[in-house]
Amino acid sequence: MGRDEDFAEFASARWLKLARSAVLLGASHHEAEDLAQTTLMRCYVSWSKVTAAAHQDAYVMRMLLNEFTRSRRRRWWQERPMSRLPETAEPDPTTQVDGADAVARALARLGKGQREVVVLRYFVHLTERQTAEALGVPEGTVKSRLSRAHQQLAADGDLRALRDGTTP
């Protein structure tokens, strides 16, 4: 197969996982789609590195995390001098999804590092070593972050209600 065919197969297989991982990291659906697309575009540009990676999923997840971090540091709006009152934004309907919202709130309460290891370990299902590679941290750090994240999630009120069935 040629490069384009290889890439198409690669992208098809990972698209949803990347977009959904981005959602778990805190992106809106629109952002998640953008992030997945940008990550895959970068994969295409660096195709030789991607194919040479010891673990492609870990490599691609690292790219996604980098893109996500970068996107968090962008400007949301541009301020201008105005003599009248600003518009107010409409609430995002996607944040109103009961049980999923409880998970989103619980994840949002985790530290950034903890959230990343939880997503990579329990959603992308990377091993601890691969997670460490993707994050560029020692394996021990992954273990400790996971442990603390687990404790926090277990104690989280929203998740407890979800597990008890009191959240739809």
Place this chain on the structure above:
Amino acid sequence: MTEPLDETDTSRMLERLAETFPDQPAPLPDLMKAAHADKRRRTRTTLASVAASVVLVLGGGVVAQQVISGDDSNPKPDQVAEPLPAPEGMRYVAMKRVAVAVPASWGMQDNRCGQPVAATVYFTEGATRSCLVTPEEAIPTLHFVDAESDEGRLDYDSLQARTLNGLSVFEGEARCPSTASCIGPMPYVIDIQTEGVQILLEGPAADDPLRSQIVGTLRLLPDDLVAVPWIDAGIRISGAAKRLGAVGLDARIEGDGVDVRTFGTDPPAGSVVKVGSEIALVTTPGGGKLSDEHAAIANRIVQGYIDDNPDWDVDQAWARWEQGTVDQANVGECLSGELLRISMFGTFPIPTSGFAPVPGSSPSADPDPLADVVTEVFLTADASTEEVCLLSVAKGTRSPDPRDTLVYRVGSDVDPSAEPTVLPSGARLVDDLDDVLGAWRVNDGGLGMSISRNGKRYVQSFPVDCNSGSQLFRLDGDGDVRVGATMTTTAGCGDSSDYRQAHPVVGGQRLFLTPEGRMLAVNPSGLVAATYVRADRD
């Protein structure tokens, strides 16, 4: 007692949230198209960088100049002007490979205090002077945004994918994203994602023929032409030369090259020139190192990302300001770090004598007629620079101007669900600013506002280092609060969930004080829009 949570439970819960993103196939055609374009663009940039490196090495290093040399061996910038024919009465401007024609009468970077003051093409300035600019509406502008800078793309909702003149773009009348509050009219946006460029057009309405004229000229530059890139004010000459070199342009500079900083280019950013053209770097005289005393103060007022500076709070900010005795330090100490933000208040007289202005584009060329009412200064480091230089540090000048100014911070920590409440009995109208000078927290929790008299006091008070602004108001003798202007900052953002609605509180038209010492912002309907408590150290 906490129930144990096993890995399966965790995975299952994560799936629950993940599945809110619909199971849809990868948009392969778009992805392939974008990937091909991205790869082509990167290849081209790399080639240009290599070519520029060769030029610089042959040049024997970088030296500095303040004016363009009379050396005729290289073409002067004006000799390579307008190499791309535009429709009559228009001229092309560009960022990276994206070019678009605007009316020839439009200026370049015709801004004051970071805001357009006449029809102009402009780039986001790295370091922005903020002052009480009278808001001017309906000024037609074209704003280039570098979506690949660390500041990144401006996020707007409601853009539609379409093809414009053969280019795949997202375009449309922008809508404020759901995660933000927006000030002012939303622009018409063309987001050329494959080129990393956003074009924001304000002024010409959808049915204005000028808009279709401008949009109709959108194109990519041919390989032999290139756009002069934006050079952030204050960066080292070597850094500026590197940026020019990266796009295949030759930096022309003379001088001793010691501690010299760039202030602009000639021709200005956005001009379309031939690859290999010589671009003059307009520089400051440099040489000014901050004294130890001033450097120490400057360092104290530098704020990094909140992650790196978790203990940043209003009290510390206050203390830092109170210790400040910076008088006047022009180009001087540079500070390394990512996304630093430097904030201070006081007058900010950019010394015009020390600069060789970029013709028609220097923000320091005109004296500011409103300088006497400047109450606040932000020096906002450009996120894309590797180091931040203090262009100017000024002590807060006590203006003799009797006009009172109330600095209102719009930014964070206002409870969006708080409904206006009835004005309690016993509250008295504030008609003397002295009664409310100082810092106030919003609704017992947030950091909301500082009130100053002619810039006497100001508190930089952000729990999150992100976009922020201040609203300048004036408290009239009758107690009415008049809106002045929104101040600007540009900085990186943290998590969008940190940004809560603050703007409803701007609706406060009058201030009241309760017997308990709380301050109330009351809207035109007579309802309390927000309650404040003192945040002063004392």
